Ligand code: FES
């Protein structure tokens with residue numbers, strides 16, 4: 001066998017786009033050639049370490065700083081040349097705390113210098129004199145009338161409502177009303193590479209390298225913090241060791257910090273979070289409380305729902321507004337609910353800010369709605385699969401926000417297929433009649449993911465992609481979307497190479513550098529292939545038509561929503577997404593009723609992601625998403641006590657390892673989307689969404705008990721089961 | 726100042742090297758910074774994630790919790806030192822072909838653990854493979870494709886023998 005060392009090995013693109021090729025970055029990653037942020041060194045580079053708040057809410061009365069040895073610096077709020085607020089959706093968290101701190105882990109200042117041990121020593125000698133203020137620690141506290149106001153008048157960053165039909169009337173006519181409350185916990189990303197950035201100030205221009213998802217978000221935040229013109233700011237993404245949403249908004253904060261530090265010290269400054277800091281201080285998945293009130297008619301059909309969703313946003317707004325919206329638009333699940341009213345609140349508490357994480361608000365609400373469907377079925381004595389099937393939404397029907405589904409919904413075929421593979425119908429019945437101490441359970445979930453940004457997002461962003469042809473026949477992709485493990489470097493090359501009918505090694509695609517690439521939008525919302533890949537496909541088609549006439553050319557395309565899309569943001573009414581990807585998961589588990597330990601045994605998953613751009617890479621997304629979702633369901637416990645995370649290290653926060661992972665069988669069903677490249681829809685987040693509700697469903701099947709909370713811990717199960725005895 | 730005698734000498738990727746710094750320095754830092762073998766990654770610094778795995782006398786160990794003093798006269802390999810080794814090359818090709826690489830940050834450590842396994846066991850069971858990499862976290866792949874990659878390498882090694 002020949003050892004292939006070329007960065008991009010020679011591969012022709014198969015005729016059928018879905019047929020797998022090898023990732024272009026695999027060899028360099030296996031052999032340690034790929035350089036991540038912590039692998040970069042610059043002449044004279046200094047290191048930085050952050051002093052963080054140890055209080056959930058306090059005034060900073062004074063800070064005592066020891067005498068600094070030569071070459072060491074403090075960088076703090078006084079070194080922010082522009083506005084000391086990180087621009088995310090609104091002017092939000094300060095780059096460095098000013099007179100108050102609002103969560104444990106909030107950055108106060110950096111110690112910067114040449115030797116890390118000395119920096120740590122200096123850090124240990126700094127004393128912050130706090131005056132504690134009464135913190136708001138839980139959502140219940142935040143919403144109670146007599147708690148301190150820490151944001152606005154109601155401690156809510158946003159409080160939204162939307163409805164469809166006439167819920168009030170439907171509830172008045174209900175034969176039965178069923179109510180339940182569901183809770184989900186924090187989840188930490190645990191990308192294996194901690195966050196990191198390097199700032200360089202040269203010739204009046206700031207350059208920031210980082211492990212980031214969104215180069216232009218960082219650039220815009222820097223422009224505000226530095227008060228620099230945009231042409232004096234350059235942001236370069238380097239190989240990113242996992243992100244999952246965790247490197248969407250947070251890097252803007254640390255990018256600002258190293259920029260200020262490098263201006264002050266006139267040296268390159270590197271800031272790499274250690275794992276513990278990364279856990280304490282960076283965003284997580286929002287904990288949630290969702291209450292369902294559901295009205296049934298005399299045939300046990302759902303006629304109305306009243307849904308109240310609360311997300312614990314933590315101390316600053318971050319992206320909570322939009323995370324919450326995606327959650328709210330998942331409230332009816334994959335079902336046609338004729339009358340629905342949904343309220344959503346992002347609640348401010350003195351906890352670490354929550355943020356983007358694969359699924360972006362949908363997983364919390366899909367856990368709730370799928371659990372609710374299970375529990376309604378149980379209450380009316382129907383099989384949960386049949387009960388779901390009676391309510392599945394179909395093409396031409398209206399979503400909860402009143403948008404019309406224009407594409408066929410293939411859930412019925414997907415259900416048949418998953419039943420063929422898993423025999424869920426038979427097993428479900430059999431397992432519900434079990435006795436004995438080791439029990440089996442099988443459960444199902446059905447879910448979707450809205451593709452691209454919510455509402456008008458894509459219209460506002462107006463992503464632009466460019467394709468450039470060079471005289472030697474090579475073609476370069478110029479976009480701001482990044483490789484973070486999901487396979488963008490390969491997938492976008494594949495789309496271009498296949499369209500131009502050239503081998504993949506003739507397509508260049510470097511990590512984005514804002515001085516070289518247009519703003520094609522952030523690498524989020526599973527939008528890279530569908531939206532940006534779609535633009536590139538159009539560029540490539542145009543290029544192909546002129547291929548022989550021109551040896552040099554540059555073609556750009558700007559995104560425009562398909563004409564049919566209607567969206568009223570104020571009323572939250574219309575097409576929340578241009579299209580949807582769909583999924584079904586079946587999870588089979590074993591539960592030990594003495595130790596209450598859960599073991600997932602096997603997972604079957606069917607996905608409709610339009611046309612898969614690459615079966616092998618997609619399987620990587622499916623497997624990876626499902627395993628993260630299983631972790632979310634029963635292993636990954638993170639709780640805050642008095643504003644402090646109890647599980648604040650990778651030793652205490654447990655994620656699935658090779659010993660915990662069950663066999664996963666996944667398949668796709670073709671359902672091309674007219675506006676996606678080769679018919680592709682979104683795929684990256686979808687596979688996360690269904691695992692937790694399916695596992696919870698399996699626990700219900702095994703133990704005949706209500707499950708209203710994830711993660712499902714042995715302690716929790718024991719309590720529920722003892723109570724039921 | 727340290728005298729010559731205080732130096733820690735060891736074999737690194739086949740070459741004899743010495744380190745004159747603090748003997749309590751973490752091996753991961755010495756390898757990455759002094760010898761610039763950045764294929765060794767740091768994911769946690771707590772000995773939990775396996776990203777910093779190196780071969781120490783043929784065994785995979787987390788270099789973030791090992792003081793450099795303990796490797797005196799021992800033999801260390803990082804992925805950089807294995808690039809020309811046939812078994813490692815077969816592993817690399819198998820990882821690429823099986824789709825076992827995503828963000829790649831866990832990958833060098835994973836390769837080290839897989840390599841250590843195959844060196845001591847040329848026909849591991851599934852459970853043995855799982856156990857061998859259970860100290861290497863991967864947040865991207867869900868692990869099954871990595872297990873398949875190692876199985877593929879086992880088969881390919883069998884064919885070439
Ligand atoms: S960095 Fe050494 S085990 Fe994680």
Ligand code: FES
Nearest residue numbers: 828831863864865
């Ligand atoms: S490939 Fe990303 S952590 Fe394993």
